[in-house]
Amino acid sequence: xxxxxxIGLMLALLVCIPFAWGxxxxxxxxxxxxxxVSDPKGDVIVVCPIEGDIEPGVLVLVERxxxxxxxxxxxxxxFKINTFGGRVDSAFEIAHVIRExxxxxxxxxxxxGAISAGALISFACxxxxxxxGVTIGAATPVYATSEGMAPAGEKSVSAMRxxxxxxxxxxxxxxxxxxxxxxxxxxxxxxxxxSGEYEVYEVDSxxxxxADTKSPDEDEAENAEEDAEDSNEPDxxxxxxxxxxxxxxxxxxxxxxDPDEAIKYGIIDRTVESLDDAVTHFMLGxxxxxxxxxxxxxxxxxxxxxxxxxxxxxxxxxxxxYLEVRTPGFGLPGIVGITCLC
Numbered sequence: 386x387x388x389x390x391x392i393g394l395m396l397a398l399l400v401c402i403p404f405a406w407g408x409x410x411x412x413x414x415x416x417x418x419x420x421x422v423s424d425p426k427g428d429v430i431v432v433c434p435i436e437g438d439i440e441p442g443v444l445v446l447v448e449r450x451x452x453x454x455x456x457x458x459x460x461x462x463x464f465k466i467n468t469f470g471g472r473v474d475s476a477f478e479i480a481h482v483i484r485e486x487x488x489x490x491x492x493x494x495x496x497x498g499a500i501s502a503g504a505l506i507s508f509a510c511x512x513x514x515x516x517x518g519v520t521i522g523a524a525t526p527v528y529a530t531s532e533g534m535a536p537a538g539e540k541s542v543s544a545m546r547x548x549x550x551x552x553x554x555x556x557x558x559x560x561x562x563x564x565x566x567x568x569x570x571x572x573x574x575x576x577x578x579x580s581g582e583y584e585v586y587e588v589d590s591x592x593x594x595x596a597d598t599k600s601p602d603e604d605e606a607e608n609a610e611e612d613a614e615d616s617n618e619p620d621x622x623x624x625x626x627x628x629x630x631x632x633x634x635x636x637x638x639x640x641x642x643d644p645d646e647a648i649k650y651g652i653i654d655r656t657v658e659s660l661d662d663a664v665t666h667f668m669l670g671x672x673x674x675x676x677x678x679x680x681x682x683x684x685x686x687x688x689x690x691x692x693x694x695x696x697x698x699x700x701x702x703x704x705x706x707y708l709e710v711r712t713p714g715f716g717l718p719g720i721v722g723i724t725c726l727c
Contacts, residue, residue: 428460428671429454429457429672429673429675430459430460430462430463430664430674430675431450431459431463431677432463432674433447433463433465434464434467434678435447435464435466435467435468435479435506436465436468437467437468438468438471439470439475439476439506440475441472441475443479444482447479447482449677450464451485451486454675455487455488459488460488460489460669460670460672461488461489461490463660464490464493464506464510465493465495466492466494466506467495467498469497469500469503470501470502471501473502473541473545475502476502476506477505477548479509480506480548480552483509484552489511489512489667490509490510490511490512491511491514491667492506492508493657494507494514494515495515495519497519498515498519498520499519499522500521500524501523501525502524504549504563505524505545505548508549508553508558508563509552509556511557512556514653514655514657514667516644516657516658517644517656519644520641521566521641521647521652522566523640523641524549524567524639525537525545525566525568525639526545542568546564546567549564550563559585559651561585562640562642564587565639565640566639566641567639569638571587571634571636571640572587572588572589572632572634572636573587573588574586574588574626574630575630575631575633575650576628576631577629583651584651654666702723702724706723
């Protein structure tokens with residue numbers, strides 16, 4: 386029996402040690418075509434994928450990408466964003482890490498797009514570019530219930546809205562558009578300014594500033610706006626006011642933009658077809674791509690911290706400890722419980 390317990394304890398240690406080693410002692414994985422040394426010419430472009438659920442494992446990867454960009458004296462970091470969102474706390478931390486980068490940061494949106502937490506991360510970058518067929522927005526916080534996902538309370542919405550506002554202002558993006566992706570009470574209007582650019586701005590959600598700007602047919606405009614609010618999709622551009630502005634987003638709707646809308650509203654300049662196309666557009670010149678790929682420790686960490694696996698490990702850990710308490714001595718259930726919880 387003692388021999389069996391000793392073997393079990395050794396197996397538990399073997400399971401735990403690699404993860405501890407990976408967290409503290411693992412050297413960052415780098416692409417084979419480049420060495421992690423300072424480049425005085427700054428001809429390196431770091432490329433970091435942000436895919437799947439946003440959670441602590443993605444944060445670890447982004448931290449390594451920013452650190453390697455600093456060591457390489459990179460001219461830019463391109464974050465390839467392809468996510469439906471994830472944990473808000475992880476998204477906040479990722480955004481703050483990106484803001485601390487020593488070089489230009491670019492959000493390259495592809496695949497699934499930049500939804501929810503992905504939109505927050507995009508606005509944390511200096512520049513945003515999109516491929517065809519993707520979207521950005523729908524960033525209001527939600528939480529899981531027995532009946533599905535439900536909107537979070539005003540406290541969470543307020544924090545997310547403020548973060549989006551701060552990040553967008555810091556990087557020269559339209560903060561009203563960013564906040565409208567979080568808060569469904571925001572109403573947006575747009576107009577073509579003297580420079581020929583389409584400008585989007587927030588108005589009072591109660592319509593208090595609309596008295597002097599409505600078209601002569603006031604009732605018709607009011608009815609159109611009410612219909613827009615009651616419909617499943619915002620009736621963009623159908624409510625026109627005397628000052629030449631038009632309704633962009635009605636109250637009660639979250640803003641999500643496709644590439645054409647993002648171009649019209651000034652979030653991006655154009656769409657691109659590839660990473661090379663994006664590099665050309667931002668005039669980054671030639672250089673070497675340094676692809677930051679997850680190493681084995683990061684892959685394992687991301688797997689173990691995913692909500693499904695973390696919940697399963699917690700259940701197994703508590704079950705193992707319960708069985709150990711109910712069983713004389715110390716044996717396999719205790720080892721399994723401790724291993725799952727560590």
